[in-house]
Amino acid sequence: MEKIIFAGFGGQGVISAGKLLAIASMREGKEVSHIPSYGAEMRGGTANCAVVVSDDEIASAIVHKPTICIVLNEPSLDKFESLIESGGILIYNSSIINRKPQREDIKIYSIPCNDISEHNGSIRAANMAALGALLKVKPELATMESMKMALVEGISERNHKFNPTNIKVMEEAYSYLK
């Protein structure tokens, strides 16, 4: 079972990134749950969501100690770094996070999400870069193929025009990590 937290500024798309992962994993037969932070928090402050992906029924969908944490901004790194389970994974957005994570008992991946998004022509696809990186680091969660299908299912139709860019960003982030 993986307990994943996506966190960042409101507007960075962390809630939808979590939802896309949940859909992709669900389509591969996994049990999933997704809980967003909601309300006033979502407007300009930090937003996060908790996704659980499991082979068995999910008891609690609330994530107190994530096994994987994806942070897109520095306040989120400050908030969640210490909570990650020992042996867990941290993926952080090095484009805008200036400090280095401190933990030595977890695997840490640095990825310039904003840069990858921007040079593919979008300022809004940093979340997709994070997803691409996550699929590389934890291929058990979902395949790139399922994620592409999730983009169709989980994104409203009027935004489907952004999916070619979303896919490019995801794929570049996927190959960025060695």
Add this chain to the structure above:
Amino acid sequence: MKNKILMKGNEAAAEAAVIAGCRYYFGYPITPQNEIPEYMSKRLPEVGGTFIQAESETAAINMVFGASAAGARSMTSSSSPGISLKQEGISYLAAAQLPCVVINVSRGGPGLGNIAGSQGDYFQATRGGGHGDYRTIVLAPANCQEIADLTLEAFDLADEYRMVVMILADGFLGQMSEPVVLPKPSGKTFSKEWAVGIGNKNKVASLILSPEDGLTKHNYVLKDIYDRVEESVIKYEEYMIEDADYILCAYGSSARICKQAIQELRAQGIKVGSFRPITLWPFPYKELKKATEGKKRVLTVEMSFGQMLEDVKLSVNGTIPVDFYGIPGGMIPTPEEIVERIKSYE
């Protein structure tokens, strides 16, 4: 797997209502249940239904009163402060024996409180909530699938017993998304010869001034119905009860935390099971009593100061010790805290 849809609890409730044949929704925005009115505003016109964003919660529940008196399947939804406002209408609906479904995606209280999930509305939901001697059927889902299934069933129960049925969820359940297989309509039909607008010159009223014992007699009519409901509408879930030394008793979101605690405790060799009431009224008193026979202790876990705790004590009736663990105000207990409490009994 193909027909699974990732849905928010709120959306699952709304779609299940539509599947149940609900064509009239009246509500007023309040977090964390806004996806229900939003969904209904789009969905109901597609199926020839009516959505009205009312001017207040009191207006909304009274629109439900009107639609229900007119014989239609009707619902409203809100969150704790808004449910308080709806209590006036709920009492009138109960008195006039009008069926409807009310969803409470509860949040932290008292007062405006906060918008996190909470279980502080148990007393209000299970003890009537409004004025007078009445009951509402209260169903407490613990996941998105159950929100859909219970909402669908709520409409049948409402029509069968001519009662208000409340779905008591919480902010976490309303906001979380899980795979849902949308339920099929039951196909049950109910005669509504009592409704207005069908040519019967019917009266739908709750004022009974004469004869002197008229209201008393009417209360006994209601009581008979409540007695039947207590006999026939009991739902609960048992988990790893058989060999357990300790029983966790919780409903809704906190029951899921308990399940995780049980898995962790079992991994450490401590035998724990859980009993999850799904109908909060009627409460499964006899069933919980039976499940706790011969056990060492019951631990009731709630996101409150302990409200269901009183029903657990009534059920167990002193046969074994009943302990409580809970957090009010929109915080959620951690599995670790429950594990710790259980281990302290060893």
Add this chain to the structure above:
Amino acid sequence: MNNEELIYTKSKSMTQRETHYCPGCTHGVVHKLIAESLDEIGMVDNAIVIAPVGCAVLIYDYLALDGVEAAHGRAPAVATGIKRVHPDKLVISYQGDGDLLAIGMGETIHAANRGENITVIFVNNAIYGMTGGQMAPTTMPGQKTTTTQSGREPDDVGMPIRACEIINTLDRPVYIERVSCHNPANINKAKKAIKKALLNQKEGKGYSFVEVLATCPTNWGLTPKKSYEWLESTMIPYYPLGVFRDKEE
């Protein structure tokens, strides 16, 4: 008796029940005007009346229609729910001054503003009758009630609220009129207004609002005759009669 001699019969829309209203009270008159209007527009079997909380709470005992009793002030919301389910039925929201302008102000304004295709009959007698003569939103300045024992003091509780004028600020209502029933001539006008308001609904035109100035001799502490005089001399100058809006005109 030969049929030729029959010059009056009770409306088919009324039951045989005697009303509980006090001598000189005009609720019975308004009930009768509604009933006759329903007879005349052929909707006896197609009307639903919403009873308010107040003296008219038992209106469904007197009108031979479907009847629904609403919580205090909620009649327009209940009417909305019913009308949306049965758009082909006439839905009448019968309300008093406390119901319509105090506790139910929100429901009143918003049902009117949505332009619900209903008919609201507002009986304004400037006092709370059923509860024993307390101040209403329409109680006149200086008028003694059990909660304004020295007379309504506008500096303390404000001036009486004029319903038609408020409704008339909204876009959707199609018909707004204030009438009175303190004498036969005005009762005839009231009848025309009520019938028109019901006909509007039958024809799907939209929200119609008729305010009827009415008496409460018991709680005003006046004889029936004196109460009609008081209505004319005190209420009508403040609540001018007439058509505020008629979208047909």
